[in-house]
Amino acid sequence: MATEEEAGGLVFHPMDQFVIKPLFGDGAVNWYTPTNATLWMALAALAITGLLVFGTRGRAIVPNRLQSIAELLYGMVRKMVEDVTGKDGLKYFPYVMTLFCFILFANFLALLPKSFSPTSHIAVTAVLALLVFVGVTVLGFVKNGAHFLGLFWVSSAPLALRPVLAVIELISYFVRPVSHSIRLAGNIMAGHAVIKVFAAFAAIAAIAPVSVVAITAMYGLEVLVALIQAYVFTILTCVYLKDALHPAH
Amino acid sequence: MISLLQQTAPAVVENTETVVSTESAEAAGHGADAAHAVAGAADAAHAAAGHAASAPGMPQLDFTTFGNQIFWLLVVLAVIYWVLSRIALPRIGGVISDRQGAITGDLMAAEEFKHKAKEAEAAYDKALADARAEANKIVAANKAEIQKELNAAIAHADAEIGARAAESEKRIGEIRASAVEDARSVARDVTAALVESFGGKSDQNLVNEAVDQRLKGALQ
Numbered sequence A: 001m002a003t004e005e006e007a008g009g010l011v012f013h014p015m016d017q018f019v020i021k022p023l024f025g026d027g028a029v030n031w032y033t034p035t036n037a038t039l040w041m042a043l044a045a046l047a048i049t050g051l052l053v054f055g056t057r058g059r060a061i062v063p064n065r066l067q068s069i070a071e072l073l074y075g076m077v078r079k080m081v082e083d084v085t086g087k088d089g090l091k092y093f094p095y096v097m098t099l100f101c102f103i104l105f106a107n108f109l110a111l112l113p114k115s116f117s118p119t120s121h122i123a124v125t126a127v128l129a130l131l132v133f134v135g136v137t138v139l140g141f142v143k144n145g146a147h148f149l150g151l152f153w154v155s156s157a158p159l160a161l162r163p164v165l166a167v168i169e170l171i172s173y174f175v176r177p178v179s180h181s182i183r184l185a186g187n188i189m190a191g192h193a194v195i196k197v198f199a200a201f202a203a204i205a206a207i208a209p210v211s212v213v214a215i216t217a218m219y220g221l222e223v224l225v226a227l228i229q230a231y232v233f234t235i236l237t238c239v240y241l242k243d244a245l246h247p248a249h
Numbered sequence B: 001m002i003s004l005l006q007q008t009a010p011a012v013v014e015n016t017e018t019v020v021s022t023e024s025a026e027a028a029g030h031g032a033d034a035a036h037a038v039a040g041a042a043d044a045a046h047a048a049a050g051h052a053a054s055a056p057g058m059p060q061l062d063f064t065t066f067g068n069q070i071f072w073l074l075v076v077l078a079v080i081y082w083v084l085s086r087i088a089l090p091r092i093g094g095v096i097s098d099r100q101g102a103i104t105g106d107l108m109a110a111e112e113f114k115h116k117a118k119e120a121e122a123a124y125d126k127a128l129a130d131a132r133a134e135a136n137k138i139v140a141a142n143k144a145e146i147q148k149e150l151n152a153a154i155a156h157a158d159a160e161i162g163a164r165a166a167e168s169e170k171r172i173g174e175i176r177a178s179a180v181e182d183a184r185s186v187a188r189d190v191t192a193a194l195v196e197s198f199g200g201k202s203d204q205n206l207v208n209e210a211v212d213q214r215l216k217g218a219l220q
Helices: A036-054 A065-085 A087-109 A122-151 A159-201 A208-245 B002-026 B032-053 B063-197 B204-215
Strands: none
Touching: A036 A065, A036 A087, A036 B063, A065 A087, A065 A208, A065 B063, A087 A122, A087 A208, A087 B063, A122 A159, A122 A208, A122 B063, A159 A208, B063 B204
């Protein structure tokens, strides 16, 4: 705190928004404690249910607004799964849709003032990425057996290069969950922290208008990032799934 | 690491404080040096604790909260997956395929209606053509009948005109013949009178012959 107070009376706590606190009382955070992370993940689930279940309750041939949005999301993710993985990937569409909806709604809800962003936590994104990684790897071996290893054996390359490429492919394969998870958490965390820093500058009256404009601009960018990161995470999931279903290069 | 510090720092401070109190109580006679050293240690511990508590570290790396987050994340994911796969996605998929079906059905119905409209139009055209042909036929028949009647009337009129013309001609011929005869008898009478006035003796036959001779070509 000493270093922060030195900065001309400004107080920067850009990371405090990410602190996980129990919802009730000040006790320790055990694995079962309902925390602010729990609350905002639950709100995401609630919002998803609201849009995709409540919004489509009319089952109308001519959809109303909510139903059109729900159908838009459904059509977008389904088309993505079908385009990237092919027809046989549609079996896993509900899971991909779950990932997409969760990340999208967590990201968007995190943009509300005073909210908490679960997807800014590496614990959350790492679990999401590992679920995909482990799931895809297991699926690849179950579906293709040892043939799945052909993913690392680039048969179109010259024979001498193949072992080298295999090592590179293997490394890149295992780096996937890392990049997959850090990309999401890093983007969300960075954006929110930057907004917080700009907000702290608003304490100086002369800089406040600039700060407000900067926050507005960052907010717009973050809205974009929220959607794009959800999309990127989902499409990478589809790509990995394609590798598991069709390991041939 | 940081979280570890956070946890241990207060404990360290606590320990140091108890040590300070007990030691200062017990070893009051040890002199100012020892007490000073202990106080210095306590200060250092306090500083360490303060630094750990306010460290600008990332809450993301606080591993004590990982279990909590992962547990709730899995719960939420399971709930979302259940809701989506059991309720939302089948419903939306059903709505979309229903709509697709409705659109296809409507398109087919529209195609059928179009076909029917075309058939009706063809039937209408055919009826119209038939009616027109019928009308033409009737017109032609009427025309032929009228023509026939007209021809008959014209022929009748022609015949009447011919008869009347012939009759008139005959009467004109008669008139002319009687005129010629009158002229001849007058000429004969005049000739006979002339011959007698000249002192000749009029021979009726000679006179007749001479008059006929002169009149030939003049009359007719």
